[in-house]
Amino acid sequence: MHTLKFSRKSLGIPYAVYLLLFVAAPLVVLLYYALTNGQGQFTLSNLTGFFTDPNTMGTLCYSFAIALVTTVVCLLIAYPTAYILAMSRLKQKSVLILLFIMPMWINFSLRITALKEILTLIEGNLAYYPFFNAVVGMTYDFLPFMILPLYNTLSRLDGSLIEAAKDLGANDRNAFLNVTLPLSVPGIVSGVSMVFLPAMTNYVVLDMLYNSTYIMGSLIGSYFSAYNWHGGSMIALILLAIICIFTLLTRGMEDDSAETRVGGALL
């Protein structure tokens, strides 16, 4: 019995080692580089430099603004979409939802290229509306990731609760606000976490739409091009901190069902 248990457990060892080497170790190295200078001496100047430089602080604010607006726009489009699909009486809704998440499987750079051509046609020159274009691009890129968790949560919602609310005298609006909406919070949180953080870092969308303003991701990109590992590590560390705070805040509120976690490939 002992040897048997050992053999099954030991299957996990290669992966545990892999995770230590290529997930944990890189983070330790990142921390080391962020807190040292080119001579290998301990320093906090990378950190203080970030928070005292108006440029980098501006970048942080701009990233937050883009991420926030993108998340809100995605939510405003995705919630009604997911709601309508989940509540519709069509059979095989799981096939219909595929239409909305299929873009997930098309290379994002090609989708943004397509969007860029259309925006150029409409606007003439992309340079006139950089912020607007960035938000449209990010929304275009991330919308499926918002629709999927919302749909999963809403379609599993117990319909009898809504009926009960109505039997007890709630009108449609109140039933939605007091029953459906609170019960769909896990889906909202999952969707937001899948959109907000990528929208702070996916600088390629901005690049491709000729928006030359930096977001947090672009800072890492520019330090990378300049071989400045210490500066880049500090930005990565700050991003990690933001991600940690975000994860802690939403802990336990997320919809952590397998379908949502793993995304569209399960369909």
Next chain:
Amino acid sequence: MKKYGRLLFIILVLVFIYAPILILALYSFTTATNIGAMRGFSLHNYVTLFTTPELREMILGTIVLAVVCAALATILGTAGAIGSFYSGRKASSFINTLNEVPVINADVVTGFSICILLVVVLGISKDTYIPLIVGHVTLCAPFVYLSVIPKLKQMDSSIYEAALDLGATPAKALRSIVLPQISSGIISGFSLAVTLSLDDYFIATYTKPATFDTISTYVVNATKGAQTTIKTALWALSTVIFAVVVLIVVAANIRALREGMEENRKEKVSA
């Protein structure tokens, strides 16, 4: 009235999602170099796409990379999931926690940190492809792990015990009892891994050899340049990928689609 409002909303969202891809697809069959100016029908973009060595190598390279990394990630992630599932709480929560990191983390940070460790600290050349493969396996394996774990939890563990009682070795029981029961998780993990690798830009940029390009890195660089033949050939690429995705989705759901249509029809008839 309300019903039509809902339908209209759904249609508008679909237009937003598909109009750019479909318009680009339409123009990919013309000689036009810009969207808006309609020109004659032509397949020259497709000819360029499949005959330019640079483009062919880039597409092939992306696919090979995705399949290799997804295969490695599937082996690692599946074995990891089985091991973690049968381990004590401490060991499995250790693996679970580390497994979460690349899932939650921004790809920029994952790619950059792997580049620092492997290239800057350990001095491994990017030309060996090792940093790139490690990067993509790190991106994919956690998702394989996450798709296998639920299948292990749903599994009927008594069959495994029965196999042992009937004289099967643990390895044999694992192969013929456990693996078949979690195969759907392994397959969806593998396909998810392939799509993640195909779609990745950031990890590839920070870890790839200078002479190698994936579709994402190639397209991003190409849009910065002004080479028209390449630009319009990429419209063709976008169309081909779109067609392939549609085919795969339809093929994978053909039965559900047919059933759905029949049921809807029946409902309409009875209503």
